[in-house]
Amino acid sequence: MSTQKKSLWRRLTGQKKAHSSPAANANEPHIYYGHWPESFRFLNAASFLRGGAQLKDWDSTKAAPFITELLNSERHRFFQAAMGYLFSAGVEGDYLEFGCFSAVSFRMALTWAKMLSLPPMRFVAFDSFAGLPEVDADVALPSWQAGTMAMSEADFMKTLREHGVGLDRVETIPGFFDATLTDELKAKWIAEGRRASFINVDCDLYSSAIPVFRFIEPFLTEGTVLYVDDWFVGYRGSPEKGVAKAFREFAAQSRFRFQPFLNSGWWGRAWIAYLPAAASDSARDRIL
Ligand SMILES: C[S@@+](CC[C@H](N)C(=O)[O-])C[C@H]1O[C@@H](n2cnc3c(N)ncnc32)[C@H](O)[C@@H]1O
Secondary structure, eight states, rough: OHHHHHHHHHHHOOOOOOOOSSGTTTEEEEESSOOHHHHHHHHHHHHHSSHHHTTOOOHHHHHHHHHHHHHHHHHHHHHHHHHHHHHHHHHHOEEEEOOTSSSSSHHHHHHHHHHTTSSOOEEEEESSSOOOOOOOTTTOOOOTTTSSSSSOOHHHHHHHHTTTSGGGGOOOOOOOOHHOHHHHHHHHHHHHHEEEEEEEEEEOOOHHHHHHHOOOOOGGOOOOOOETTTHHHHHHHHOOSSSHHHHHHHHHHSSSSSEEEEEEEETEEEEEEESSOOOOOOGGGGBB
């Protein structure tokens, strides 16, 4: 390949001359699993539009990691845009994540808050650190079982240390939500004047989301991003099941209304909380 063509290829694929090996990337911010060039390669048409020759040996063993990569690219773009919104709209407050597992989204939040130099905020990780509790009957994914997606608190913190961004701002609240999201914690945070700019509800189950939505109301502020992962996939799009059902029940009684914001690929959906100018008694108007 000529030097000119190599340079065009690098621009199209995001590959960098000096960073062609993972070792050379060691000191760069880790956006999520995988390294920048590999991850971003899927996002541009030049390499995405694979021809028959490239797909000759393509099968489910290659499709599975590809789908994960594609989904993480979508999540990554979502976090980039949501943090960009917080910056542009000047919304301040902490990042609260309910369901943290292997810290993929948590690291995306840390990275983009740092890259956009958002005002000082805390990053609070709520998780059992022992995986899912007993699952509800209405879930569509057979892989969701009690104890799946377990990462210990020590391993979670080790992952964050290796990532190396914003560690001094991280707080963990270990335990199942019905035991940790207490009225005492709520009162303490209210007394401290805490606010949330970004709430990530990523706990998969209706029964897990109920204590989360009971907890968060006092910490919403005008402009808070409220993201509900698993909106589409876990319940095959039904708003009458799972985390979507829990959100709709919460929204029907919240003093806030929720403006549709962004989707995270085909998996989750975000809203922006706002206070209505005049009180409305119609629950139907609460989610636009
Ligand atoms: C899909 S994973 C979260 C993925 C994570 N956000 C990431 O990007 O790596 C779901 C997490 O929710 C946690 N979880 C679900 N229900 C819970 C509950 N009732 N109490 C505490 N943690 C819960 C599980 O332990 C698991 O770590």
